[in-house]
Amino acid sequence: AQKVTQAQTEISVVEKEDVTLDCVYETRDTTYYLFWYKQPPSGELVFLIRRNSFDEQNEISGRYSWNFQKSTSSFNFTITASQVVDSAVYFCALSEAEYGGSQGNLIFGKGTKLSVKP
Amino acid sequence: DTGVSQDPRHKITKRGQNVTFRCDPISEHNRLYWYRQTLGQGPEFLTYFQNEAQLEKSRLLSDRFSAERPKGSFSTLEIQRTEQGDSAMYLCASSLLASGTDTQYFGPGTRLTVL
Numbered sequence: 001a002q003k004v005t006q007a008q009t010e011i012s013v014v015e016k017e018d019v020t021l022d023c024v025y026e027t028r029d030t031t032y033y034l035f036w037y038k039q040p041p042s043g044e045l046v047f048l049i050r051r052n053s054f055d056e057q058n059e060i061s062g063r064y065s066w067n068f069q070k071s072t073s074s075f076n077f078t079i080t081a082s083q084v085v086d087s088a089v090y091f092c093a094l095s096e097a098e099y100g101g102s103q104g105n106l107i108f109g110k111g112t113k114l115s116v117k118p
Numbered sequence: 119d120t121g122v123s124q125d126p127r128h129k130i131t132k133r134g135q136n137v138t139f140r141c142d143p144i145s146e147h148n149r150l151y152w153y154r155q156t157l158g159q160g161p162e163f164l165t166y167f168q169n170e171a172q173l174e175k176s177r178l179l180s181d182r183f184s185a186e187r188p189k190g191s192f193s194t195l196e197i198q199r200t201e202q203g204d205s206a207m208y209l210c211a212s213s214l215l216a217s218g219t220d221t222q223y224f225g226p227g228t229r230l231t232v233l
Binding site: 004035037042043044045046047050091093103104105106107108109110111 | 151161207209211221224
């Protein structure tokens with residue numbers, strides 16, 4: 001069975017603090033994809049990153065960084081020097097690979113609500 | 119490129135009525151997905167199309183739900199005899215099936231309230 005667990009329901013930080021959002025996943029497949037999406041108060045899910053299961057290299061994009069560790073089935077997301085505009089609900093998601101390597105439907109965690117206070 | 123659009127953005131209906139939502143994917147995207155999101159939860163997969171073919175349906179998609187994508191472009195999701203439990207945000211996403219680039223991009227959603 002496939003499952004994504006985001007144990008942190010809500011996190012509150014003060015602007016400029018670093019914050020890490022945890023994501024643990026379960027899958028029996030050897031080929032799969034992991035994602036992070038951001039859902040601001042407006043409601044639209046915004047794609048942030050996609051990783052495939054064969055690429056464990058950590059990634060940095062500006063203030064965002066992602067740590068993928070297959071050994072612990074985790075795909076954690078860190079925001080450095082948080083800003084008020086980072087306030088949103090963040091979802092981690094898993095997709096198993098279909099025949100040919102394309103992604104299937106997304107299985108989401110319950111999300112972590114991040115509040116960044118000025 | 120315009121993004122995924124959904125119409126209406128909000129719908130209030132009375133229990134027992136039928137409702138229909140529309141999704142217009144990103145131009146040239148051949149896959150289209152429907153998800154449902156209830157308060158405090160992550161989106162849950164309902165169904166998806168590749169071109170006009172409906173390839174997969176979730177167990178969440180009861181007989182009262184039907185989705186179409188008649189010409190492989192826009193899609194509609196109809197709920198018949200709505201129930202209060204159908205109140206949720208209905209999200210549409212589209213992607214282009216191609217190796218390494220079939221990330222799903224989401225629309226703004228249709229929020230359904232069943233009274």
